[in-house]
Amino acid sequence: xxxxxxxxxxxxxxxxxxxxxxxxxxxxxxxxxxxxxxxxxxxxxxxxxxxxxxxxxxxxxxxxxxxxxxxxxxxxxxxxxxxxxxxxxxxxxxxxxxxxxxxxxxxxxxxxxxxxxxxxxxxxxxxxxxxxxxxxxxxxxxxxxxxxxxxxxxxxxxxxxxxxxxxxxxxxxxxxxxxxxxxxxxxxxxxx
Numbered sequence: 001x002x003x004x005x006x007x008x009x010x011x012x013x014x015x016x017x018x019x020x021x022x023x024x025x026x027x028x029x030x031x032x033x034x035x036x037x038x039x040x041x042x043x044x045x046x047x048x049x050x051x052x053x054x055x056x057x058x059x060x061x062x063x064x065x066x067x068x069x070x071x072x073x074x075x076x077x078x079x080x081x082x083x084x085x086x087x088x089x090x091x092x093x094x095x096x097x098x099x100x101x102x103x104x105x106x107x108x109x110x111x112x113x114x115x116x117x118x119x120x121x122x123x124x125x126x127x128x129x130x131x132x133x134x135x136x137x138x139x140x141x142x143x144x145x146x147x148x149x150x151x152x153x154x155x156x157x158x159x160x161x162x163x164x165x166x167x168x169x170x171x172x173x174x175x176x177x178x179x180x181x182x183x184x185x186x187x188x189x190x191x192x
Contacts, residue, residue, distance in 0.1 A: 002146055003027075003035055005116040005166055007042060010061060012170020015044035019112070019177045020079070021061035022072055022103060023047070024096045026118065029066035036063040054081040064094035071102035079106060090122035096150070100126025109134030112176055114169065115160075117145035121153035128159065136161045138172060 003025065010021070025035060033049045039061065040047040047061035048054070050070050056062060056079035064070035068083040082102075089095040096115070100123065103111050113130045115123045117140055127137045137160045139151035144166035154160055164172050 002117050003038075004146075005140065006035070006039060008166050009114075009116070009170045009173070010039050010045060010047065011043045012174075013043065013045055014174055015059065017045060017059050017174065017177055019058055019110075020056045021045065021047070022050075022056070022070070022099055023061055023063045024070065024094045024099050024122075025063060026092050026094070026122070027066045032063055032066040036061075039063070050081040050083065052081060052083045056080060064099065067093060069094050069098040071098060072106050073102065074106050090120055092120075092122050096123035097126040101129045104129040104133040104135060107133075107135065111135030112173065113137045114139075114173060115151050115154050116140045116166070116169070117147050118150035119147045120149050123150050124153040124157055124159070127154050128157070131159050136176060138162050138164055138169070138176075140169060141165050 006025065025032060027035065036047045036049040045059060045061050047063060049065050050062040056072055062081060069086055071082040072079050073082045089097050100113055111130050111133060113127050113135060130137055137154060139154050139160045141163045142148040145151060
């Protein structure tokens with residue numbers, strides 16, 4: 001979703017959320033780092049611009065860097081960020097579809113996909129993969145969207161479990177994520 005939508009949702013999430021947040025915002029390089037810093041400063045959940053090899057931890061947010069597709073992968077030590085400069089999808093790099101396909105393969109039924117305001121249909125095919133893996137899908141309602149393109153594409157495909165107003169999205173996400181301990185470090189760790 002747009003930066004303003006993210007600034008409404010992420011600060012509404014509680015510290016200690018028992019899930020990582022993997023975020024795609026259609027922005028060019030440098031702007032994603034500034035957005036991650038801004039979201040982190042406004043939230044009880046630390047948010048970083050994702051880096052290749054960065055370990056993915058519960059209670060932390062990872063924003064796809066501008067100019068790169070971000071995927072989540074798993075090895076014997078857990079999940080980590082993988083970045084590619086593969087061709088744009090839906091005219092976007094980073095693209096939501098790329099992230100959601102990888103997240104569906106890693107998290108399966110534990111994946112909750114959230115599609116916020118945005119132009120086009122990026123995220124719709126990723127939500128197909130999320131639903132096929134048993135995951136859930138939430139979309140922002142039309143009335144609170146600046147542009148109801150991305151949520152609309154998911155809705156028209158019949159993929160959403162619920163349509164939620166922006167002001168309620170953080171509460172809804174927190175209610176759907178199992179409570180439990182989250183990692184405490186305030187800085188990202190890299191695969192060694």
